Amino acid sequence: MVCFLAVLVTPLIRTALTPKAALSDSEKRTLTEIPRLELTARSVLSFPARFEAYLNDHFGFRRECIQAFNYLQVRWLRRSPEEQVVLGRDGWLFYTGDRSIEDHRGFISLTPEELTKARLVLENRRDWLADRGIRYLFVVAPSKHSIYPELLPDFLARRRGRTRFDQFLAYMGRESDFQVLDLRQILWSKKGDERLYLLSDTHWNPRGAYWAYTEIMRVVNQWFPEEEPLERSRLVETSADVPGGDLAQMLDLRGLFRESYPFLRPQEPCAEKKKEAVDLEAVRRAIPIVPGESAGFARGCDRSRLRAVAFRDSFLVSLEDFLAEHFAQIDFIWTHFDHSLVEKYIAVAKPDVILEEIVERSFMEVLVTQDLDVDALLSERFSLSKRSVLKYEGGVLPGLRTFGGVLIAGRPEGLDVVCRDSDPQLWLPPAGLDGDNSSIMRILLTVPADTVFQVFYHTAERPYHCEEQSIRRPVRRGLNELYIEIPRAACAADVRLDPGAVPGTYTLHEFDWRTRSDSHRM
Secondary structure (H helix, E strand, O other): OOOHHHHHHHHHHHHOOOOOOEEEEEOOOEOOOOOOOOHHHHHHHHHHHHHHHHHHHHOOOHHHHHHHHHHHHHHHHHOOOOOOOEHHHHHEEEEEOOOOOHHHOOOOOOOOOHHHHHHHHHHHHHHHHOOOOOEEEEEEEEEEEEHHHHOOOOHOOOOOOOHHHHHHHHHHHOOOOOEEEEEEEHHHHHOOOOOOOOOOOOOOOOHHHHHHHHHHHHHHHHOOOOOOOOOOHHHHEEEEEEOHHHHHHHHHOOOOOOOOEEEEEEEEOEEEOOOOOOOHHHHHHHOOOOOOOEEEEEEEEEOOEEEEEEEHHHHHHHHHHHHHOOOOOEEEEEEOOOHHHHHHHHHHHOOEEEEEEEEOOHHHHHOOOOOOOHHHHHHHHHOOEEEEEEEEOOOOOOOEEOOOOOEEEEEEEEEEEEEEEOOOEEEEOOOOOOOOOOOOEEHHHHHHEEEEEEEHHHHOOOOOOOHEEEEEEEEEEEEHHHHHHHOOOOOOOEEEEEOOOOOOEEEEEEEEEEEOOOOOOO
């Protein structure tokens, strides 16, 4: 009886006496605070549920029980108790959150709108900075499973399509002169010589970081030949046995996944801590900073004449010692590219290089959620493009073909397109496109109801119309001005306009299709 009572009472005593943590490191969440009881009906009625949630988070020996359960699952059943962590081969752990495994297996397709938005964001940044004499380098840090796919468990190894990064690189290769720095090639070539990522963490180790740094400096060296990457022989390597990393922490089993951590540092470091060029208090308030980390800091070497700003995530931490050797000052900022911050740095620090690094699993979400007025940007590019390849100037457009129960009539106000069903199609006559450059359409159109305007085009690889080779724009009832960029890969013939998806009368007031020169390069 005494033992039975002890089993019941001991956790309660532990609950009462143990200081209450606000955060759970392993679960990456805020724990429930002790509820307040107020003399209101709503507070009294909800108190039991709120107190139960609090007790569930703070019950005595809760963490020890979770650790024991997780240990049993991992060590004896070879199964991960955490849905965002998967057990790989040979003691490797992999992260499955943020749809990273679905992406790796090719289950996520990017839309033309997402690809266009991401490209325009990068090109606009580069061109805006180039106008101010600043270089822009965009770097994607590979996810661990992109470098070591062979160590994933069998049920995750099968792939049916391309990753989002592969889709984006292929698209950029066709449609832009912007160079995204792909670090996978150098890491694939070096992984046979030494381990480049941590077994129990999402990140590369300093060896992998070093090879990533050499690729970054290869690009910087093209701009500034005096800056060459440090040779490996000029680095000192040591190692230490450390508890498991962030994935082991998510399992609350850091002790089980201890591993050897290699440290790489310059033999004779020049870089030292510098005063931050810009007050980052606003950044500190706006983003969740990892405990012990800061929103930003600066380092630099007085032997260099260059200045830089690095927008980064946690993957760049291991590169800080290396990169700081090449700049009189480099400010490391733990957030994504921030236009207002860049303006401040330009005014105060006058950087030569802006570096932005984003991990592979997050890069597309970061780019497509950026605040960019696509129509305003395309309008500006259109105004700078002088050569029209096809233009409607009243009456009936010669060579225009219609399908889908469409009647057309030229009026002084424009070309009336009378549609009796929901799939009107206007097939444009061939245009004199330049395959080396993209082109932009400006369309002034009145529509009878809220609907979707769509442009379809052929490519040499796929000489037919499909949703993947189309551009959609929502339009509102009444007059609409549209700017639509047509990809380089589009064929000049068989371009199709679908003015809307509802019956009624559409009026095409103006149509001008122009080719544009590539955005300027430095």
